[in-house]
Amino acid sequence: MQQHYQFAGFMGKRVHLGVTGSIAAYKALDLVRSYLAADCLVSATLTDSCTKFIQGLSFEALGASPVYSDMFDARGDSAFDHLEPGQIADVMVIAPASANTMAKLAFGMADDMLSCQALAFAGPKIIAPAMNPRMWDNPATQRNWEMLGDLGFIRIQPGCGKVACGDTGDGRFAPTEEILTATLKALSPQDLAGKKVMVTLGPTREPWDAVRFWSNPSSGTMGACIAMAAYLRGADVTVVAGPTALEFPAGVGVVSVTTAQQMYDACMDLWPSMDIGCCTAAVADYRPKPFGDHKFKKGGSGDDGITVEFEPNHDILKTMGGMKTDSQKLIGFAAETNDIKANAEGKLQRKNLDLIAANDISKEGSGFGVGTNQMYVLDKAGRKEMWPQLAKNEVAWRLWDHLLLD
Ligand code: CTP
Secondary structure: OOHHHOOOOOOOOEEEEEEOOOHHHHHHHHHHHHHHHOOOEEEEEEOHHHHHHOOHHHHHHHOOOOEEOOOOOOOOOOOOHHHHHHHHOOEEEEEEEOHHHHHHHHHOOOOOHHHHHHHOOOOOEEEEEOOOHHHHHOHHHHHHHHHHHHOOOEEOOOEEEEOOOOOEEEEEOOOHHHHHHHHHHHHOOOOOOOOEEEEEEOEOOEEOOOOOEEOOOOOOHHHHHHHHHHHHOOOEEEEEEOOOOOOOOOOOEEEEOOOHHHHHHHHHHHHHHOOEEEEOOEOOOEEEOOOOOOOOOOOEEEEOOOOOOEEEOOOHHHHHHHHOOOOOEEEEEEEEOOOHHHHHHHHHHHOOOOEEEEEEOOOOOOOOOOOEEOEEEEEOOOOEEEOOOEEHHHHHHHHHHHHOOO
């Protein structure tokens, strides 16, 4: 799972997972692991049909506790296990949900442990179906799906493709990342709700001839973590992404670009309608003057080497800073190898930023291609902080905390 999905720090939050009879039931084990990795506590209820596919022991072995199944074979000391998740869990996730369980939940039935627990649960409920495409397309299932939406369930649309029985269509269980993200969002403070956030990330590629380009090794992970943290905290997020292997959940808008000029054009288009901008992209400051649209062949000028001329690209962040209105906030990053504090200070002023996060990319555990960063953070109000080396997700979470301090 890519790092920007792996947020930790949800210590003490309780997820109750309901698993129903589906070939995809085994994938619920991945969900348990991802919740535990996020520091959540996990309990589970398996329906009778689920236990035909996978047993409670597998969930217990991974660390889920308690694991309920039969309504009249209570695992705890209490005769009221059917009410327990409603009393202590922060979020309930029914994944995978069969057509049968969807119907029960839509109509408020309570004839087994899971449906009782769901009925007695007043917190956020997430549902992720998995079934045969013809069952999914059936008007009865579609009506139940609509009803679940009206009842306030957070619905995760099944994917399209080939399902276990060989049929093709809608009904595939959503990826773990998608369900994990919806769960963590339900557990997060919604302190960026109503804000439109734009994040630039990744490298740019500046073509020289038909096959070669000028670029850098940015993976875009820091920007992806910032975008995801904002999304989890309720923002409406758009990323402007240079070439990377990153994927984002359906709720995050993605504008894919290749060159610095394309990134600049996309940002100029988006920035006026945004509340907050955050530029993490490693934009090429210069582009090679194009050799042409054909391939450069060696040997043409002997073995004396070649000279490539460069011309400047726009400074996207600086241009955004110049356009910034009083209601907008702008965050910049600085990749430095020396004089980190002075350089960061200079960039904060020069680019008219509200906050800058600088790191020394020559240090181990900071910068390109690693999962951690050590940031020096300063803002317009004069706050200056040197943070310890932290996972990039944690840096992202803290940056939003810091910006929201105003
Ligand atoms: N940036 C940008 N457009 C550019 C260059 C940089 O938007 N053409 C942004 C980066 O996304 C980052 C900040 O400006 O948020 C600082 O980038 P950095 O590479 O550290 O510094 P530069 O401004 O390029 O200056 P220098 O390379 O001289 O340190």
